[in-house]
Amino acid sequence: MFEVNELILKKAKELGFGDVVVLAHEQNRRQVRFANNEIIVAKNWHTQKVELFAEYEKRVASTTLAALDENTIEKTLQMLMKSVKNLAPKEDYYGIAEGPFKYKDIPETFDKAIVELDEPNEYVEVAINAALEEGAERVAGVLYTDHNKLYLTTSNGVEAFDAGTGIEISVRAFIGDEESGHGTNSVRILKEFDPESAGRKAGEIAKLATNPIQGEAGTFDVVFDPLAFANLLSYMSFMTSAFTVEAGFSFLVGKLGQKVANEKVSLKDVGNMPNAYGTRKFDDEGVPTRETKIIENGILKTYLLNTSFARKYKTETTANAGLLMPKAWNIYLEAGDYSKDEIFGEVKHGIYITNVWYTRFQNYVTGDFSTIPRDGAFLIENGEIVKPIRNIRVSDNFQHILENIAALGKDLYHVHWWEVTTPVFTPYVLVKNVEITKATK
Incomplete structure (x- = not known):
């Protein structure tokens, strides 16, 4: 070759x-x-x-x-x-x-x-x-x-x-x-x-999902399973590319150095991580891959850059070059200190979402989006799953989701499948005050 x-x-x-x-x-x-x-x-x-x-x-x-x-x-x-x-x-x-x-x-x-x-x-x-x-x-x-x-x-x-x-x-x-x-x-x-x-x-x-009932619309505390939150973070990886930002398809436009998430949130791309599905020795320009901190304690530190964008911004490439635009290799949300049971224990009245698909943005620049829970979704009362629910939709804002992260699990899960094409490492995540609407068939 x-x-x-x-x-x-x-x-x-x-x-x-x-x-x-x-x-x-x-x-x-x-x-x-x-x-x-x-x-x-x-x-x-x-x-x-x-x-x-x-x-x-x-x-x-x-x-x-x-x-x-x-x-x-x-x-x-x-x-x-x-x-x-x-x-x-x-x-x-x-x-x-x-x-x-x-x-x-x-x-x-x-x-x-x-x-x-x-x-x-x-x-x-x-x-x-x-x-x-x-x-x-x-x-x-x-x-x-x-x-x-x-x-x-x-x-x-x-x-x-x-x-x-x-x-x-x-x-x-x-x-x-x-x-x-x-x-x-x-x-x-x-x-x-x-x-x-x-x-x-x-x-x-x-x-657990046997005989679900119609879910109600409203504002709920939501526990996102790693499979579900990985879907959202895969879109986040797309929006951290300098190309996407300059094209106006990202809610991160103009926010370098600003707070875009809860201080609990640190997000990075790791192109050289062992046993990770997106790992490579080099990016598409040949630069050796490495770890790049994108968000640190809630602050947006950098966009993902290739050589051309790095020279434009008078900084160094982050080793994320694709042929035409920078892209992530493995998105990694740093773990917290909660066990899975402790995360559920924080929820008095909320929802557990195990998977999502059909994530769509109504406005990329503001971050307004919706996504449909797929597979089991469950009502939580006082830390316990009490009944399965169906026909709901998450209708919220991406930055609002990041800012309202209240707890992160201590165990990370590697997620990669056809709905999550950029590999993601994420724990269970508790997000406060998520807008839930009823889905239409």
Whole structure:
């Protein structure tokens, strides 16, 4: 793949491009899908593609190549040059990182046991059985194993390689038409994989959710399960990108150095975290990944930056470069000192939300949003779950949610599935005075 990269870089420079980033991906992925308590589909994929960023006289563009023969590469580059010449110069473009760089191996990101795993079905069966033991009647979901390779070549002297593995499972358990629960588990090394915990949690929630009643609208103290709060934090990660801020799609516009959350809240991006699903040795410019404090004790410290934005803001890159915009690797909400039981004990009259989806923003700049609880949701009275509820919607404001965090659990959970594409580490979270409305069918 490095030979392909070098060919693309050579031909791009011959055409007159300035800064060029060539990022090749090679992936071996296995999928095992299951429904009604049995495996229904098993698939394997081997894919190769190249993502390309190119600059010409401060005009920038990107494209993806799936066919990597020389003829396709030449035609693609010629078309890209033709297109980019029609663009207006991006006057605040300040270039890409200058290499070369030295990289450290990051522990627990590659496991030969996952590459050589012949039979993942046994892990699916463990998850299904755990959910059934907890009272589920039907169990469905998907397991993935991944072996990924990255090859990075840039016009500024970077040549870098990284290889990683992962295995993850998403489990949904059902009892009736309205009673369901969800559990996930995602790791980078096989010995840490725990499909039983995902199945057991899904089954427990489904059992608790039996015979739900219509939830009431109003203002409630809400305990967010890690699966639910990770969904919100994944949107938070998008809004911390300097690109998103400047494009007007973030409630963090103009708030650097300001209080945007409760002082209990410290949020960071950690690109070099062991056993985390988003961990990589380098960003898309080749800068070694690292830890970046985004919010510290409630104060917004930085946006996520690539080299160009960092030079614009007269600071250093945070090693979060994507091809066109900075992005997070692993969002990490620092834990508090509450046990799960202690968090529930703080709630006199409230709601426990185990999962959400269809998170939508009515206004990105103000942070007004709504999201629909999925799977079990429960009324809490005096610290105890008293009854399952249904057909409610969280209709609130993102900064209001962050400012009203009243308690954080002491245990962190790693969440990554198709609703949370940026991996998130989060505890159980208690938020005061959350606006709840009735959902419409």
